[in-house]
Each structure stands twice: as structure tokens, then as C-alpha cells.
Amino acid sequence: MPEKRYAVAQVDELALGQRKIIDVGGKSVGLFNVNGEFVAVLNYCPHEGAPVCQGRVSGTTLPSAPNEFKWGRQGEILLCPWHGWEFDLTTGECLTDRRKLRRYQVDIENGTLYLVLNDAARATSARE
Amino acid sequence: MTKKFFTVDTDIHPGPDPKRIMDFLPQPWRTRYASGNRGPGHLGYWNPNGYMRSDTVLPDGTKIEENPAALAKHFFDDYGIDYGILNPEYSLAILLSPEAEFAASVASAINDVFVQDWLPVDPRFRASIMVAMADPQLAAREIHRLGDHPGIAQILMPSASPMPLGNRYFHPIYAAAVEHDLPVAIHPGLEGVGTSGAPTSAGYPSNYFEWHTGLVTSYIAQLVSLVTEGVFARFPTLKFIMIEGGISWLPAVMWRFDKNWKALRSTTPWLDRPPSQIIQDHVLLTTQPLEEPENPDHFKAIVEMFDAGRMIMFSSDFPHWDGDTPDFAARAFPKAIQARVMGETAREIYKLPEAVYA
Numbered sequence: 001m002p003e004k005r006y007a008v009a010q011v012d013e014l015a016l017g018q019r020k021i022i023d024v025g026g027k028s029v030g031l032f033n034v035n036g037e038f039v040a041v042l043n044y045c046p047h048e049g050a051p052v053c054q055g056r057v058s059g060t061t062l063p064s065a066p067n068e069f070k071w072g073r074q075g076e077i078l079l080c081p082w083h084g085w086e087f088d089l090t091t092g093e094c095l096t097d098r099r100k101l102r103r104y105q106v107d108i109e110n111g112t113l114y115l116v117l118n119d120a121a122r123a124t125s126a127r128e
Numbered sequence: 129m130t131k132k133f134f135t136v137d138t139d140i141h142p143g144p145d146p147k148r149i150m151d152f153l154p155q156p157w158r159t160r161y162a163s164g165n166r167g168p169g170h171l172g173y174w175n176p177n178g179y180m181r182s183d184t185v186l187p188d189g190t191k192i193e194e195n196p197a198a199l200a201k202h203f204f205d206d207y208g209i210d211y212g213i214l215n216p217e218y219s220l221a222i223l224l225s226p227e228a229e230f231a232a233s234v235a236s237a238i239n240d241v242f243v244q245d246w247l248p249v250d251p252r253f254r255a256s257i258m259v260a261m262a263d264p265q266l267a268a269r270e271i272h273r274l275g276d277h278p279g280i281a282q283i284l285m286p287s288a289s290p291m292p293l294g295n296r297y298f299h300p301i302y303a304a305a306v307e308h309d310l311p312v313a314i315h316p317g318l319e320g321v322g323t324s325g326a327p328t329s330a331g332y333p334s335n336y337f338e339w340h341t342g343l344v345t346s347y348i349a350q351l352v353s354l355v356t357e358g359v360f361a362r363f364p365t366l367k368f369i370m371i372e373g374g375i376s377w378l379p380a381v382m383w384r385f386d387k388n389w390k391a392l393r394s395t396t397p398w399l400d401r402p403p404s405q406i407i408q409d410h411v412l413l414t415t416q417p418l419e420e421p422e423n424p425d426h427f428k429a430i431v432e433m434f435d436a437g438r439m440i441m442f443s444s445d446f447p448h449w450d451g452d453t454p455d456f457a458a459r460a461f462p463k464a465i466q467a468r469v470m471g472e473t474a475r476e477i478y479k480l481p482e483a484v485y486a
Contacts, residue, residue: 048456054183084177084449 009113014038017075021053025117029104032057034089035075037127038106040115041092046099050082060086060095131208133467135454136474138414139315139371139443140203143194143217144241152237152244157230166218167225167234168322173336181447193217193447196249203446204252207454210471211480213281214242214255215315215371223260223286224322231260236270247279254478256284256313259301261323268304275308281478287314287343287373288324293350294357302363311412311477313369314350316343347373348381351411355385358398360410367477371414372445379433382407408435412477414443415457415469417450428462437465441474 006024014020014033021030021043028043030053045052059074077095078087087094092101105116106126113126150158184192184202192202204212219238225231235258242255257274259267274280283305291297293314305312319339320327327333328342329349347370360366382404389396389403399406421427431440440461445451458466474480 048453051183056177056182079177081177081183082181082449082451084175 004117005107006115006117007112008115011038011108011111011113014113017057019053019057022115024115027117028053029115031106031113031115032078032089037090038108038113039089040104040106041078041087041089042102042104044102045080045082045085046094046101047080047083047085047097050080052078052080052087052101055079055081057089133454133458133470134472134475135208135210135442136471136478136480137207137209137212137444137446137454138369138441138474139416140199140212140214140446141193141217141448142196142199142214142242142246143191144219144238144245145194146218148241148245149234149237152240153233157233157237160230161234167222167227167231169221170318171320171327171339173333173339175336175340175449177449179449181449181451184447196246196253200250200252204250207444209252209444209454211252211254211474211478213478214246214253215284215313216242216256216258219258220286220315220318221321223258224288224290224318224324225260226262226323228260228262228266231262232266232270235260236273239270239274243274243277243279247277253279254281254480255279256282257310258284261285261289261298264298264300268300271301271304271308271310275304275310280310282311282313282369284313284315286318286324287316287346287350287370288318288321288327289350290323290325292353292357294353294355294359296357299359299362302359302366306363306365309365309479311367311369313371314347314373315371316346316373319343319346344374344377348377351381351407352385354411355399355403355406356396358396360406361398361400366410367412368410369412369414369441369477371443372416373413374417374419375413375415375436375440376419376427376430378407378413379430382434404434408439412439412441412473414441415460416443416445416452418452418457418460420460424460427460431461431465436461437468438473440465440469441477442470 008022019032030041030043032039043051043053056079058077059071060077062070062072064070078089087101092103107114108126190198192198216238222231222234239257247253259270328345333339385403442457458470461469
């Protein structure tokens with residue numbers, strides 16, 4: 001299928017940590033500003049189909065020794081609103097399962113964010 | 129959504145309005161409830177994602193689970209639920225209060241809210257009669273008060289209890305249930321709360337994850353108690369529904385149970401056949417939270433080890449954090465029993481009519 005590119009937001013609409021959920025090309029897609037990087041993922045949890053982009057964006061506890069808690073990765077972790085699965089927005093990977101979020105390429109031109117659909121293989125985020 | 133099965137959801141959690149509960153509470157309990165007292169509370173374990181799904185709020189601020197019409201439209205309609213059993217949210221802890229009259233009065237008031245405010249809203253709704261554990265005679269009285277209402281599907285109790293549920297202390301509840309031809313169901317979540325024993329047979333876990341994973345142990349203990357104490361010999365028409373307690377452990381426990389029966393039957397001479405047969409004639413399990421092995425065929429193999437087509441009923445647990453959708457649940461089971469799991473078994477157990485479409 002040919003690529004389809006959609007203008008979906010202005011860069012200054014999405015401050016650090018903010019998101020926008022967009023209906024585009026027949027899909028619901030979440031666009032996130034993850035520490036200055038713009039990331040787009042399909043709003044569909046690969047586990048049971050929840051609207052995953054409505055979940056909380058958070059940090060998480062980093063791997064540690066028993067009885068130690070180290071907080072990190074603030075702003076990079078998306079928690080599914082149904083079952084609480086943690087997804088790494090910077091890669092789409094789940095922290096506890098092999099299923100991943102479907103990511104889409106984001107381009108930035110002249111302050112406009114473009115979403116590129118049908119292009120999962122080359123999915124990349126964009127940094128201004 | 130394409131609808132493949134007649135679907136009965138056997139565990140939905142609507143949240144009753146505390147102001148309406150107060151309308152049905154006599155004094156002195158109304159004043160006490162109004163002051164904020166809700167009985168024993170909880171242990172304080174923490175689920176980082178919240179135990180309620182965070183996406184059930186409509187644009188106007190309505191929580192789907194707190195409004196009967198919203199529940200019908202945004203849950204029953206959207207997921208193709210033909211009938212659903214309403215098991216009250218925010219309500220189970222009171223059933224383990226040591227204060228018998230307060231607990232029984234609050235349980236009655238909550239039951240009244242569902243009979244008066246919820247059942248009339250949609251013909252797909254069915255309600256449970258909640259009964260408190262501190263005085264089984266008061267529980268039986270509540271069953272007699274509401275047991276013949278056509279919208280009542282079952283009796284609901286916590287799976288946590290001051291002693292195992294087979295004990296004769298609880299028999300007045302079962303006697304009343306069979307008198308009205310109603311199943312008795314248990315629901316987890318209060319293990320360790322109120323007059324319950326410790327949350328697991330090993331004692332107090334250190335966090336929610338450990339506690340929640342271990343809930344299955346109270347189900348095993350309750351099941352073994354119900355059978356050995358002769359509850360099903362005494363009440364041969366009783367059906368007992370174990371909500372949200374897991375499935376995969378059942379065959380292993382039945383094998384151990386049968387083996388012990390062969391040696392120890394003389395200690396319980398009222399057990400006239402192997403425990404596994406008694407269980408398959410009287411006990412039902414609900415699906416959620418489905419166990420999800422890496423290889424889904426492993427789960428299908430386990431449910432082929434017992435009469436799952438007669439014993440398992442779909443449940444969503446909406447709107448809790450660990451709920452399952454109907455299509456996800458159906459796929460987990462062998463094709464030959466999917467229709468029974470999704471609705472046909474529940475239709476028989478709850479004596480539901482053919483599907484209605486509101």
C-alpha cells in the first residue's frame with residue numbers, strides 16, 4: 001500500500017508529556033511528546049484491544065535488588081487503562097510481554113507534525 | 129462488532145449511589161453510614177494502575193458503572209451482552225463486618241437500590257442478593273425477603289470468611305437459597321478484611337501483587353470445605369458459583385481430592401461418590417481473570433480435563449482492572465464449548481429466557 005501522510009498537529013500544541021488522540025485514515029492514533037520526541041502509536045492494546053493511548057504516562061520502577069525501589073524513565077512509560085501493562089513509548093515494547101504497540105512514523109516540517117500510515121516497518125519518531 | 133454467541137456476563141460491578149443506599153437504611157444505621165462509616169475497610173495494598181479501569185468516564189463526567197442507563201448503552205450494547213449479573217461495587221467489605229445488625233442493614237439497603245433503581249431500567253439486568261456473614265439467620269431472612277423477585281439471580285457472599293464456608297454455621301444461608309431455588313455465589317477481594325482469616329493460608333503477603341495472585345488459595349480451601357462438610361449432600365439442589373477464582377487449578381485439586389477420598393471416605397461417610405463428581409454436579413466457575421499461558425493450547429488442554437462445558441461461565445468483571453472482553457474470553461476455550469461458556473450454561477443456571485434485544 002502506498003504511504004499516506006496526514007498533518008495531525010502543530011509542534012507547539014503538544015508540550016512535554018502531553019498527548020493528542022487523533023482519528024486518521026480510519027485509525028485512532030495517539031501522538032505523544034515523550035521528553036521532546038514525538039511518538040505515534042495505534043490506540044489499540046495488543047493484549048485485549050483496550051484504548052491504550054488513554055492510559056497514564058508515567059515513570060516506572062527500574063530493575064533493582066530485592067527491597068530496593070529506584071524510580072526512572074519518567075514520561076516514557078504508557079500504562080494500559082485496562083490491565084496496567086507497561087509499554088515503553090520510545091520503542092513500543094511491553095516491559096512484561098512480547099506483544100508491542102504498533103508505532104507510526106512522525107515527520108516534522110515547518111512546525112507541523114505529520115503522521116505516516118501504512119509504514120510500520122520504517123516507524124521512527126521525530127525530534128525537532 | 130459481530131456477535132457470535134448468546135452472551136451472559138456473570139460478574140459486572142455497578143456502583144450504587146451512597147445517597148440512595150441511605151434512603152433505604154433505617155436508623156441508627158443511616159446516621160452512621162452518613163458519617164462515612166462503611167464497615168471494615170481494606171488492608172491498604174496498592175494497585176499502581178488503580179483497581180478500576182480509568183477509561184469508563186463519559187464526556188459529561190458520568191461513570192458508566194454508576195448509571196444504569198449508561199451501563200446498558202455503553203457496556204451491554206457495546207459488547208453484545210444479552211444478560212448480565214450485577215454484583216455491587218464498593219460494597220463487599222461490609223459483609224465481613226463483625227457488627228451483625230449494621231452489616232445486614234447496609235446489605236439490605238444496597239439490595240433495595242438494585243431492585244428499585246437498576247432492575248427496572250433494562251430487562252437484561254439481573255441482581256444478586258448480598259448477605260452479611262456475621263449472622264446467617266439475618267442472611268436467611270434477607271434471602272426470604274427478596275428471593276422470589278424475578279430480577280434476582282443469586283445470593284452473593286465474599287470468598288473470605290471467618291471459617292470455611294462448608295461449616296454448619298453457614299447452612300441457614302444455603303437452606304434459604306435452595307428454598308428459593310437460587311444459586312449461591314462467592315466473590316474475592318476481601319481476603320484478610322474484617323472477620324476474614326489471614327489473606328492467605330500462609331499469612332499476610334507484603335503487597336497487592338502477592339495478595340492478588342494468592343487469592344486462588346481461598347477458593348481451593350472453600351471448595352474442599354463445601355464438599356467435605358457435606359453441603360451438597362444436605363442441599364442436593366444447591367448450585368455454588370465461584371466467581372473470579374481462577375480455573376486451571378481445578379483438575380489438580382480434584383485429583384488430589386479423589387485420591388484422599390479413596391483412603392479417608394470413612395471420615396465423611398455422607399460423600400457417596402468421588403469429590404470430583406460432586407464438584408462437577410454442583411460447582412461452577414467464572415472465566416475472568418483468564419489464565420493466559422504462553423501457549424494458549426495449554427489452557428484449552430486443562431479445560432478438557434473436567435466437564436468445563438457445564439461448569440464455566442463467562443464473566444467480564446467490568447469495570448475492574450483485570451477484566452476480560454467477551455471475544456477475548458470466547459477465543460480462550462475449545463470451539464466445542466464456546467457457546468456454553470459464553471451463555472448457554474448461565475442460561476440454565478440462572479433460568480434466563482431467550483435473548484431480548486432492548
